[in-house]
Amino acid sequence: MQDIDRDQYLVKSEPYYRPVHQEVDLYRAAYEARMPVMLKGPTGCGKTRFVEYMAWTLGKPLITVACNEDMTASDLVGRFLLDINGTKWQDGPLTVAARIGAICYLDEVVEARQDTTVVIHPLTDHRRNLPLEKKGEIVEAHPDFQIVISYNPGYQSLMKDLKQSTKQRFGALDFDYPTAEIETEIVAHEGKVDKPIAEKLVQIAHRSRNLKGHGLDEGMSTRLLVYAAQLIGKGIDPQSAARMALVGPLTDDPDMRDTLDAAVNTYF
Amino acid sequence: MQDIDRDQYLVKSEPYYRPVHQEVDLYRAAYEARMPVMLKGPTGCGKTRFVEYMAWTLGKPLITVACNEDMTASDLVGRFLLDINGTKWQDGPLTVAARIGAICYLDEVVEARQDTTVVIHPLTDHRRNLPLEKKGEIVEAHPDFQIVISYNPGYQSLMKDLKQSTKQRFGALDFDYPTAEIETEIVAHEGKVDKPIAEKLVQIAHRSRNLKGHGLDEGMSTRLLVYAAQLIGKGIDPQSAARMALVGPLTDDPDMRDTLDAAVNTYF
């Protein structure tokens, strides 16, 4: 166990993150209390980037796990592997994080099966430990360890939601798309286009976000705007770039496509 | 088997627990008769803390298992692992508890599949033994061994409930949130804020608990109140702290959020 390379989990360089509200201060206070934190918000609005930024700011290692419905508790906690000398225990990412004092980020935790969410319980209350039941060991969490989860309330259905006994173990931070001004800044910076182009892309996104729930499941994410900007930067004409990066990924419904194409044509 | 470290399962220091009714005496009498005990009550009202307190009071080791629907009987009882000399039996947490005379606490047992609940049957009647069928051994429980389970009746559905043949093996203790006075004391003590702040947080919680069944699945737990207090103690303004620790984790419904925000604004 002594051979875990803690440094590989450090965020190497400052991630580009543009604070929006109080989120940096609130997170810092929560981290000081080692309070588990839940990040809520729509797809591609910057939750993952924010955790990376905070890990970099705090100088703590970050271990990210993309949750999914086929993930088992062993995928988080660890398992025995067969070795030349018989079975050898292999720590899972959650156990590694608890040992080295990393921030453990469970992305889209609502996708995971119940055994995943239940497994984190003892790490999220006064016990701050992780029983490796199969190994007969109780791992006491490193003082730096903290757990962060994300989920997208838009996906919440009657079938898939966190249990109250899980939810009530977290402080919650709400995320949303940045303001037009900030988003323009991000798209120009990340997509390497000048500000007028970025502004137009953001305005197209706003139109699409107003259609959420009226034919679209989600509006265009900041990430897609950056994609469109990048294509334009490579010499693609703005209409084709927008069609490829903004309209195509979002929907296959012909009427909705016409509506979005019209929005694109308004600005370009 | 002789190398189980019994001491690692002892509760190291007195857990902070504030008795509410007769629960300490009733539990003690049940333990003297080695009667299996079932703790019922809502999320975050202190069931886990109570078992830790009783284990500390009685000076017995405590082994806690967070049950979940993907847990198998082998996760409780044990399994054969492959070793350099072939397969070796590895006791599960229930078996360890039966051998060393621990209190075995199965948290949220109703989440477990039937093989879990059925496996404990012979340990909960006059037999007090655990057949390790795969190993061909019958473990006679240590005289100190006792089994405790918890569950949250609010979750009980037609689909998921304990069978009567399991329920009728336990004495039952009902838990609920503490009285306002006691809860204020707990929040002030655990959250390290002064009494007036704690009082206000408790009053907000009471408002939310009245909304249970009227738009909320559960009211705010004592744990969340402590979180809010901790954030306030780190210098966060009370409204932001309450929004992060009390409102955000509970619900994503906009109307319900407005109602809870209004309750927060009434007191802060």
Next chain:
Amino acid sequence: MQDIDRDQYLVKSEPYYRPVHQEVDLYRAAYEARMPVMLKGPTGCGKTRFVEYMAWTLGKPLITVACNEDMTASDLVGRFLLDINGTKWQDGPLTVAARIGAICYLDEVVEARQDTTVVIHPLTDHRRNLPLEKKGEIVEAHPDFQIVISYNPGYQSLMKDLKQSTKQRFGALDFDYPTAEIETEIVAHEGKVDKPIAEKLVQIAHRSRNLKGHGLDEGMSTRLLVYAAQLIGKGIDPQSAARMALVGPLTDDPDMRDTLDAAVNTYF
């Protein structure tokens, strides 16, 4: 295989069992014909105790298996385990019972999957053998071997019932709660309280049993009455003892709880 410890399966001391009807004679005749026997009756009325008593009376070893829906045929019959010399066959409890001539008691067999119930078929007709298909061996049952199953007709649903081709391999013995007089005797003896207390507890139980199907899935079992008596014996006041041992385990419905509490208050 020669190293199975037959003696560990013998019932060590005479179990306390109070015969109710003809059940002892009927079972003895069935055992003489080695007829498979099915015990039917509600939770906690003494089916398990009866089998132990008969095994003790007949001086035969008893192997009990708590059936559940996650149990596989291999859990009953046996499997290959990996050893230092390759794979080694490990008999399951049914195979052990067939070899050493034990009474094999499959508790709540209706919970098991079909492969369990089908596996016992050749042991329950004129063949009296158990093909270990994975091993290529046919185990001829020891002359003393007999199979006994239990199930609770109250649980029977359209989804879960024994197939007729299984049912028609068994003689059936019906069990029910003992008469008031006998049950009082049992509660006084097992719970170590005097007769008037035991009588009152039995009367409370009768009230609850009349509510079966009218808001309760089952009435209070004899086992719960013994629990209540034990708590009273430890100095708990009768009302609290009854609430913990009789009312709490049975139901969480507030109206039904009031009704049962009223019954308790009538007698104590």
Next chain:
Amino acid sequence: MQDIDRDQYLVKSEPYYRPVHQEVDLYRAAYEARMPVMLKGPTGCGKTRFVEYMAWTLGKPLITVACNEDMTASDLVGRFLLDINGTKWQDGPLTVAARIGAICYLDEVVEARQDTTVVIHPLTDHRRNLPLEKKGEIVEAHPDFQIVISYNPGYQSLMKDLKQSTKQRFGALDFDYPTAEIETEIVAHEGKVDKPIAEKLVQIAHRSRNLKGHGLDEGMSTRLLVYAAQLIGKGIDPQSAARMALVGPLTDDPDMRDTLDAAVNTYF
């Protein structure tokens, strides 16, 4: 493979079988053509006994497999097992039967999953071989090999039925309960009671069989009549014996029990 003990599969002594119609001649002709045969009929009417009788008559080994919905194709065909020298192939019962020229009897084949039934296809047409796909070997069936399956049409539901492409590979023999005269003879012979007792038991059975589809899933099988006779032979009074062996196993419905008890009381 040369070490399969063919003799252990021979039926040791002539099974007691009382022919009813043409079934012995028809089976013999089918066997001569090595035509696969399907035995249809209700529970406990003698299908298994008939196959044993025919195997004994023809002097061929018999391998019986009780099918169930959790049985895999490997359970029939074989699998690789880990040995001290690596993996070793272990023939399943169907493969053994194909190699040694046994009659392979798949009891209640409709319970099996599709991979079972599909696996037998090449053994049931002009190919008469069994590809061991995992081993890369094609087993040519021994000239004596024949396949026989049984199923109970009463169980047939929309969910569980043999596919037409399976059914149309078999000749079919219908079985039913024997005539009153023959059944009396069987009960007297097997149950070791005199003819008048046997006659009464058969008449009770006839009453129950008329209730099939009118509250009963199946009528009383010949096997249950033999059980009742055996209990009477052990000194149990006829009414108690009938209740234990005939009524109890059949139904838990109180009205139906009354009806059947009345039938018993009419004769005893």
Next chain:
Amino acid sequence: MQDIDRDQYLVKSEPYYRPVHQEVDLYRAAYEARMPVMLKGPTGCGKTRFVEYMAWTLGKPLITVACNEDMTASDLVGRFLLDINGTKWQDGPLTVAARIGAICYLDEVVEARQDTTVVIHPLTDHRRNLPLEKKGEIVEAHPDFQIVISYNPGYQSLMKDLKQSTKQRFGALDFDYPTAEIETEIVAHEGKVDKPIAEKLVQIAHRSRNLKGHGLDEGMSTRLLVYAAQLIGKGIDPQSAARMALVGPLTDDPDMRDTLDAAVNTYF
């Protein structure tokens, strides 16, 4: 891999096949283009026999796989087996066929899970290769390799059908029962009866085929007619033979049985 015995997959002697339409020429042209071929038609009409005949005619090895819903991609492609020297790759039947240049016949492919059908995609277009993803090898198909699948459109339901992206990789040949004249010839030849008997059996079959969709799932197959003829050849009277081989396998519905029995009695 060099030790695959290609010859064991050659069809040893000319299968009896009576061409009906253009199917032999069409198949030969498709094989010359190495076009994947799909054989459609009802149960027992000769699809399997046709592939064997074509493989014999073309002098190519034939590997047949009976598909089923429990078959995994590994069952087709291969897997690692544990050997004395660690794991060793074992080719599955599809891989063997691709390596040695066999015709690979996937019988009733619609029964297979999606991973089976998807696995064959790269073998059915211009790529003509099979990526063994677990082994990191891409098998280029032998120039002689061709893939053939069969399915019975009568079974097609909304739940189980080939995806268009699979279907559109195959040329399709439709099969049906042969004309009365040809079928009579087949029954007489295979069943070893004279022509008048065969003619009557074919006429009974025609009656049953008209009932398809009017109480019968399928009409009598040519195979069943051959069975009936064989029984008659063994001395069984025609009515009993027809009942065992034609009526019994088809249906358990009493009315439908009467109808079919009447058809039998019309001719015999």
Next chain:
Amino acid sequence: MQDIDRDQYLVKSEPYYRPVHQEVDLYRAAYEARMPVMLKGPTGCGKTRFVEYMAWTLGKPLITVACNEDMTASDLVGRFLLDINGTKWQDGPLTVAARIGAICYLDEVVEARQDTTVVIHPLTDHRRNLPLEKKGEIVEAHPDFQIVISYNPGYQSLMKDLKQSTKQRFGALDFDYPTAEIETEIVAHEGKVDKPIAEKLVQIAHRSRNLKGHGLDEGMSTRLLVYAAQLIGKGIDPQSAARMALVGPLTDDPDMRDTLDAAVNTYF
């Protein structure tokens, strides 16, 4: 890991691909930005061929994975295999692609389970890495690595669709059947027939494509037209060739078959 044969994944010769719109330029710009790309379009319209063409044009290795609903995350990422020296990690195709800088093409990704789609997330944003959680290694993607997925919007149902959080990680290129002129060119070139024949086949295809959603799930693909041309080239008369290659694979509905046959007869 150093022994991965990168060259085996290079496309050996220029694939025949006939550009239709801007797709080559758009893909090239997306590749320069290493933007993940999603190809949408009906069955058999050339998506796979296009990726091969682009990989050849860009001189990058191509690793194709046919996704299916039984594929696990380990099938993509890799797993531990048992070796003579214990377990050895085996990279999956996605990991190989990330290491050697290949274009990884996930064909019909919508068929995969969520763990597949979630596993690619960190490779599709600014992180461009792949955590091998079971191995405790984070693979940084090679600078040349790009991910491409395909899916057929026609299959999209409520049950099976990509999550928005996956969709919004890709630029999208729409594919459709080529124009009549281009398709004629392709069919003549690939099917080796002269232009008038190819033209007629394309016209038949157009008729079928107009029936999509009016009785047909999909129209005839270009691939099927090539098949028909090849059969004609082998001397099969055009009507039979069209029936085998165009009509048969598409539908079993008798009315729809008549309609399509009529279309065939119009042109041949």
